[in-house]
Amino acid sequence: MRGYGKIITINDTAVNSYETTSISCTLSSQLKRNDILQLGTIKRVDQNLLTITQGIKIYTLDKISELPNTAECNVAKLEDPNYNFDVFWNMMNENYPFFSERKMDWLSIKEKYSGKIKNKTQLRHTLKSIIKQLNDGHTTLIVPKKNSAFPHYRTNHKTAVLENEILGRYVKNPIRFGTSIKGNGLLNYGITENNIGYIQINNMLFFSDKYKNPDALSGYDYLFGYLNASESNPNHFEDEKSGIRTLMGKIIKELQGTNAVIIDLRFNSGGYDLVSLEILRHFIAEETKLYSKKAKLLNGYTEPEFVSILPADTTYNKPVFLLTSHQTASAPEVLSLGSIAIQNITRIGSNTEGIFSDILEKKLPNGWILNLSNEIYQDINGTCYESIGIPPNKKINYSHNENVFIRKLKKKIDNGDEAIEMVFKLIDK
Secondary structure: OOOOOEEEEEOOOEEEEEEEEOOEEEEEEEEEHHHHHHHOEEEEEEOOEEEEEEOOEEEEEEOOOOOOOOEOOOHHHHHOHHHHHHHHHHHHHHHOOOOOOOOOOHHHHHHHHOOOOOOHHHHHHHHHHHHHHHOOOOOEEEOOOOOOOOOOOOOOHHHHHHHHHHHHHHOOOOEEEOOOOOOOOOEEEEEOOOOEEEEEEOOEOOOOOOOOOOOOOOHHHHHHHHHHHHOOOOOHHHHHHHHHHHHHHHHHHHOOOOOEEEEEOOOOOOEOHHHHHHHHHHHOOOOEEEEEEEEEEOOEEOOOEEEEEOOOOOOOOOOEEEEEOOOOOOHHHHHHHHHOOOOOEEEEEOOOOOOOOOEEEEEOOOOOEEEEEOEEEEEOOOOOOOOOOOOOOEEOOOOOOHHHHHHHHHHHHHHOOHHHHHHHHHHHO
């Protein structure tokens, strides 16, 4: 697989995936041959080339005659902490393109730790410390725990309270759809007293009605439960796209008579790029090239893929105001990135977080999961905003710290939300 450090073997009974580096080739997952479509839509281009499509992502695979001679079979080696460190270092070295942006000397990391890891506990602390220094929200280490289906994280439920307060202040009879990761409405919308449409989008997934979670699940348990239910279905990306397309079509028709629309992404922490693109389709008048992306190779990059969108059946072509904060991360940043190419969209708030790449999931030899960024996104002018974030046209100095950001917004809400009030003033000019 070009640019992703993976090898897939396919025979009559099984489909095996391997993680590869210059020093390793480790079995990471296995499927029955009949379940091959869980990988995505597979197309044989010719005898030596396959493509696998997952949603809007297309992966290219070149045929090879055999697995590398680094394919492991020694169980003791798989658990060796120094070997796992070396595989981790090479995985990052061969796939991660942002050491310069993240101000890290990767060669010095190898010199400092290679051959010096004494046990599994030290390995875990070392890897987590290195990853923390990167300050990349898409690069994480997950150490699976016994009797736990999913890793457990905390979510800030104060954010959901603030989302509701903003909605209640500005929209008389808001309409709510779905459930976000924070337990609030997934997408909430309505019309303000001065005839401005307001759309609050709090995640870029959960838009399909086919993968319902028990009501008791919340936070990241809700996220991983939804992903677990959906990803066994080869068409789950289409389900997600269909869900947001139907919903946005309804909303845009209802907001046609407004003077402008506000899209609030300040509390949106991620999801699928395809949801962001589907939303943007409702705010363009013609086919629009939005951005390009390419994946890291050991010595270079894959060919850039240029992403364009066509207008939806019903579109909104009056002024649009996009609200962002430092908490706007990942998939909603792709919407922000695409907005640079759309003239009637004005961004208000703070720079987004600056993590654009799809998460590349890798498995270390000992079974630990390494997630990392391996793709470079660039706007229509060739600018990459990794670690910097998409800048606003009208700046508000929101705090980078989520708790401080939420607390200050909540404190000021009785006197009006600064970003929304700024939109009102701009419309009145």
